[in-house]
Amino acid sequence: MGGLHRMEEEILGQLNPEQREAVLDHSHTCVVNANVGSGKTTVLVAKLLYLRYMENIRFSRMIVLTFTHKAAEEVRRRLEQREGSLSPEELSGFGTFHSVAYRLLKQFLPVEELGYTRSFTVLLPEQELELARELIRREGLRIKYPARLPKRLEAAVRLGHRGRDSVEGKRLDKLQDDIWLLAEVLEREKRQRDTMTFRDLLVHGETLLRKYPIAPEWIIIDEVQDSDERQLAFLDALRGPDTRLFAVGDPNQIIYGWRGSSINACFTLAHRYGARQLTLPMNYRSGRRILEAAGRFKQYGDRLKGSRESEGRVRIRQAYDPLGEAYYLAEQIRRLRENGVAAEQIAIFYRLQAQAELLADVFEREKIPHQVVTRRERDSGETYLEEQGIPLYEEENRAQARGFSPGEPPVESPGELSGESTRAPGVWLMTLHASKGMEFTHVFIIGVNYGLIPLRSSGFEEEEEERRLFFVGMTRARDFLELSYYLQPGMPGVACGESRYLQMIPEGLVERVDNAPVVPKADFSEAASYEESGQTESQEACGAQVLPCRVRHGKYGEGTVTEEDEEKLTVDFGELGVKTFFKDFVVLEFER
Known part of the structure; x- marks a missing residue:
């Protein structure tokens, strides 16, 4: 009896009261609304260990569903820290919705009834x-x-x-x-x-499960808010009348509306099964001011509670254009590293993957170690299937086309890395979508202009999802968060100046670095003297020379002025591209 008590204390001892209540809950259905950074993975692992050792339920009698291979591996890793190595048979019900459906169709369900063989492949x-x-x-x-x-x-x-x-x-x-x-x-x-296809795995799995139920003792779901209608239907077929369901999620982190995730997923489960609802309110990740700022974009539940004080305020910074900002970021990263901040603890988030190219080019020139996360916005099973050697349709031709031999495991995408020990040395560049589930000490979110953050929306639901996406990005930061916008974004459909999102954050929480372009304000007194001397408008800055004329910029080097009007200059800097400057915000040295 003493041994069981010690085991129980070992499992529950480090949990707060709300976490402990969730682990001990024995309801037929329990939905836990886990606020960002509240330790949901800790609760999931504690729940699994409690069921195994205090309730004597084998792992093989549980189904544990996650939304990415990374999340499934993190649960497995934490279990093995306590248990040692676990066999594939014991954890056969652990994985993404698609990988679990795949194993059921391969090993247990009669796919022949649907016109397939057990040698079926997966079509991407x-x-x-x-x-x-x-x-x-x-x-x-x-x-x-x-x-x-x-x-x-x-x-x-x-x-x-x-x-x-x-x-x-x-x-x-x-x-x-x-x-x-x-x-x-x-x-x-x-x-x-x-x-x-991946959809077929769920559809055919659901069809056969309704005829040949497996009825596990427990089903545990991570990130349930991301469930779409097809996954909920598969879950319904998977569950037997006596199966207990424990689901953890956060409706404030629904950012995959384009793939069918529903804002009602958490609530649907609660009402469909008469679930008991619990909350994990305490955030252990971010500083207080970061949480208060992010809370302005939180849509559901009570105010965020934090366990950590902030070292400073959230910075809001004005950048002239994306190129100038890239050089600024390179310099900031260099200073942070000189002060002892590890490169892999620094992340730059943006709204569109196309924004990464310029950052990567400048970081290469400035010798800033970095890695661009290029995974698909939401991995739903392909990575897992490939790594396990599961046959994909025409796998041999596809593998050779991608540059590796049949049977050779593909290189894991940076977006699937998990745990401090596996992070490659380098600053992380990624979209806001890809940042979900990660955390860093220092986070820079760039391009907070209308048309980027948020994107232009065609309806209320899209606008609400943009707010949740910004909330997710902000809450990846532990100690430092900087939000920046462009005066001259240079991108179609993107407005100049700060997004209204920045105006929603109380001034008492922020430190503004406004009117501070990367280069000082210009002195055009010389140009004015030319105008007074009767120079034409096209010669206003270039003096006695007609366009094009040569100039030197403090950051971008030598270039050629190709266009000019009363407010702006357009300069071609060769490999660094064509840039347009406001005269009030640039210093250029003109060659005579």
């Missing part, structure tokens, strides 16, 4: 699209607006003929082409080729 999204185009040519199908094919085909496959009368189905019918027939032909072709 881009391969499905290639197959659809092949079928269009072979069958002579008429499909209008080929650029819209991916979205229209996904909708037709998802809806099926029974959904043709729905609002979404009627929209598909407006073009009066063969999209529905293409969806039918594609489904038949996949069976003939013995291959399934």
